Amino acid sequence: MKPRKALETIVPYTPGKLKEGAVKLASNENPLGPSPKALERLKSVLPGLSLYPDAAFVRLRQAVAGRLGVAPENLIFGNGSDELLCLAAGTYIEEGDDAVTSQSTFSEYTFATVLFGGHMTYAPLKDGRFDLPALAALTGPRTRIVFLCNPNNPTGTVFSGDELSRFLEKVSRDVLVVLDEAYYEYVGWDEFPRSVELLGAHPNVLILRTFSKIYGLAGLRVGYGIAREEVIRNLSRAKTPFNVNLAAQEAALAALEDDEFVERSVAMNAEGKRYLYREFDRLGLRYYPTEANFVCVHLNRDGTEVFERIMDMGVTIRPLRSFGMADWIRVTVGTPEQNRLFISCLQRVLKG
């Protein structure tokens, strides 16, 4: 049997490395674990697991819509936002079409594009940030999707609402603009785009958010998309009916109500960021100021080598060679204790 040609060029995803017993600061998960309210709710769903999940997402849809101030019809749910990236590509990209994104960003944009026979074009980052004018200039008649990551993974950098508005004015309305806001809840910057408000004027925007990061539910796989009704209807045609399992829907509902947990996570992250900045300054290391729950640090040497030595000491982080940033690493902001452990390992490696 012969697989499709497009698959030949797909590079498998490099997941954050696991090592038994190691402190994992490799995949930007919440170091506080899942929302306690979600955990409590999960216990009560077990006897109901013989039933199919709600294919219409009635309760979760209501709850998220209420929080965002949008209509239930403006939402679509996915098995993680990863699935929604594939749905977007599967809905809008024909064999031979183009998509545009930045270098050094989340690899799943390229995966989804190539999976459906599309071709990805990249603009370089500018000072570690998405260069929106350069991205707009790369779009052409065959461009179907532009993928924007804000804050960007792995740099943690952001673009503003004004920058985004100027970009949207330049790009054709026939191009879907995917705004991946996986770290939205961590952002503290006043000028960050109020993306949901843009949907009124821009029918070609799809916002993606997730329960994987601040809500601590990465293992359950729930993400959602916010867009105009027509976009949601078209994406839904490419979706399997029971794509988010029953336990995940219930846990997401409970987590959404857990404001205390979200606040605690944001506060711990802010404190962890301050600590890491101070330590990186002390060690003379350059880093990008981050609006997310990870920091991207320049090491003046090969990041993979440092990653391996730190892993031997019991902490996993992310080397960024596969992102085209060989001398950089990305570290998730952990608990105060995890952050101290990471810094002491890093210091030993850099001095050794």
Ligand SMILES: *Cc1c(COP(=O)(O)O)cnc(C)c1O
């Ligand atoms: C973690 C992450 C996601 C979330 O993926 P899920 O499939 O929802 O777990 C999406 N985009 C970016 C940039 C991420 O870093």
